[in-house]
Amino acid sequence: MRYMMTYDLMDTFRNTNQWAGASAQAIASYPIWGMFPNPAFNLMAAWGEVTERSFSRMVTKPDWGLDSVVGADGRDHIVTVENDLRRPFGDLIHFDVQGRAPKKRRVLLVAPMSGHYATLLRSTVQSLLPDADVWITDWHNARDIPVSAGKFDIEDYTLYLAEFMDHLGPDLHVIAVCQPAPLALAATAYLAAQNPKAQPRTLTLIGGPIDPDANPSDVTDFGRRVTMGQLEQMMLQRVGFKHAGVGRMVYPGLLQLASFVSMNSETHSSAFYEQIMRVSKAEAGDHDKHNKFYDEYLAVMDMTAEFYMSTVERVFKNREIAQNQFVVDGRPVDIGAINNVAVKIVEGENDDISAPGQCLAALDLLTGLPDSKKAAHLEPGAGHYGIFAGKSWRNNIRPLVLDFIDANSPATAKRKKRA
Structure with a gap:
């Protein structure tokens, strides 16, 4: 059961961050703030937009998006x-x-x-x-x-x-x-x-x-550095009741994503900081280079x-x-x-x-x-x-x-x- 609780806790953390991002974007986008111009509201809304999009993509299987070929x-x-x-x-x-x-x-x-x-x-x-x-x-x-x-x-x-x-x-x-x-x-x-x-x-x-x-x-x-016993204890979790595979032992996609990001944490941190700045200045697009890459990169599977x-x-x-x-x-x-x-x-x-x-x-x-x-x-x-x-x-x-x-x-x- 402890493996299942850990699995659900990770998904809860992801869901909470998605909610926090959506809430921040909604609150900072209230029209009333137009009466009190402050760049902090733009930054808050931009942070919320980037955060909500990022954490929501982690549980979404991307579409192929191949409509036609010449x-x-x-x-x-x-x-x-x-x-x-x-x-x-x-x-x-x-x-x-x-x-x-x-x-x-x-x-x-x-x-x-x-x-x-x-x-x-x-x-x-x-x-x-x-x-x-x-x-x-x-x-x-x-x-x-x-x-x-x-x-x-x-x-x-x-x-x-x-x-x-x-x-x-x-x-x-x-x-x-x-x-x-x-x-x-x-x-x-x-x-x-x-x-x-x-x-x-x-x-x-x-x-x-x-x-x-x-x-x-x-x-x-x-x-080479880790033993099989260490991997079993550190990496494996049991799928929670929310999914059809309840009880199956898996290496969770969210845990894999954390490993991917940690390998190049400075690069990813810089990329998200720059994207928040672009969104706050209305210079970002829904299908810009950052979103096209991270919509795929953040979509992970167990x-x-x-x-x-x-x-x-x-x-x-x-x-x-x-x-x-x-x-x-x-x-x-x-x-x-x-x-x-x-x-x-x-x-x-x-x-x-x-x-x-x-x-x-x-x-x-x-x-x-x-x-x-x-x-x-x-x-x-x-x-x-x-x-x-x-x-x-x-x-x-x-x-x-x-x-x-x-x-x-x-x-x-x-x-x-x-x-």
């Missing part, structure tokens, strides 16, 4: 989000571009389950839609999943990915971003042994911790306790994937069994979460894959976010990934052969 014909084509496969802990969703012929490139984006919703990859999806048919893994908030649905750990995650790949067929190109990179690699190896025909044609791993010890960062070192704990223990502490000792559903997964899936590694030079070298370690594990099917790219000056959603992704990495996909597609190979 086709090769120059027309806007409506984009609808469709559930292709529904599962208790996550769905496979498809972005259907209406009125457009199917694209030769079929891409599955594997979104992280690390505190944020799959919408964190909205700009990545948006950049790929003009040139590809796109699917993405849409993981559910653990607090909304009844205990009767069972557990969900990294083995279950891997089996979900294998099922999604199998469902979409072999003419598929998988792009895994950050946290799921090692599990996407494991899922491909699992298929190589259990259902070889279901393997994708290419696998692109972007900034993921295949071997956390290859180049330790503050994030990966954390897994993670099942068993997924979080097994990730720390098996990926970071025991390095099971880095040592090719991972087991799924009682079956050893041999990454060396992958022999015909082209694999590309993308890393950022200034990535402080998955430092350069951690993802590159995957190529050494692919002992059954010829060098001609291995590729790697280190983006100069790019941080973690930039390699999948920022300017570096749009201008440099995205074209390289699409070229890699085309170079390993049957149609491209046939054209080269005729030439």
Whole structure:
């Protein structure tokens, strides 16, 4: 019960701050204060507006907001989000571009389950839609999943990915971003042994911790510094009665958000101070740069306790994937069994979460894959976010990934052969 009380206490604190912000904005915006001009009222209203918006976003799942995409014909084509496969802990969703012929490139984006919703990859999806048919893994908030649905750990995650790949067929190109990179690699190896025909044609791993010890960062070192018992006591809580997942042990999204913010507290404090100043001067907009970023960044979801704990223990502490000792559903997964899936590694030079070298370690594990099917790219000056959603992704990495996909597609190979 103490875990449940802590969970509800955190949500109460969030709710109280949302209320305080809304109240401050309402009180400071009374027209009567116009008779007593004072900049303090503008500052109070601005603080209230920014505070209320920030704390309300923490429990709101963002919309995809992808209304249309420009086709090769120059027309806007409506984009609808469709559930292709529904599962208790996550769905496979498809972005259907209406009125457009199917694209030769079929891409599955594997979104992280690390505190944020799959919408964190909205700009990545948006950049790929003009040139590809796109699917993405849409993981559910653990607090909304009844205990009767069972557990969900990294083995279950891997089996979900294998099922999604199998469902979409072999003419598929998988792009895994950050946290799921090692599990996407494991899922491909699992298929190589259990259902070889279901393997994708290419696998692109972007900034993921295949071997956390290859180049330790503050994030990966954390897994070394604490014991599993400490994590269980400090990080895990039980969902309260307010939600469908009442009683489920989770790593709460609010607690994860506190960790995210603490890593760059000065940057975030400065950003919010400047936004309050802009709002007080009527220089801010509802969809300005600050709000667009923080509406997504502050929207967090709970993670099942068993997924979080097994990730720390098996990926970071025991390095099971880095040592090719991972087991799924009682079956050893041999990454060396992958022999015909082209694999590309993308890393950022200034990535402080998955430092350069951690993802590159995957190529050494692919002992059954010829060098001609291995590729790697280190983006100069790019941080973690930039390699999948920022300017570096749009201008440099995205074209390289699409070229890699085309170079390993049957149609491209046939054209080269005729030439």
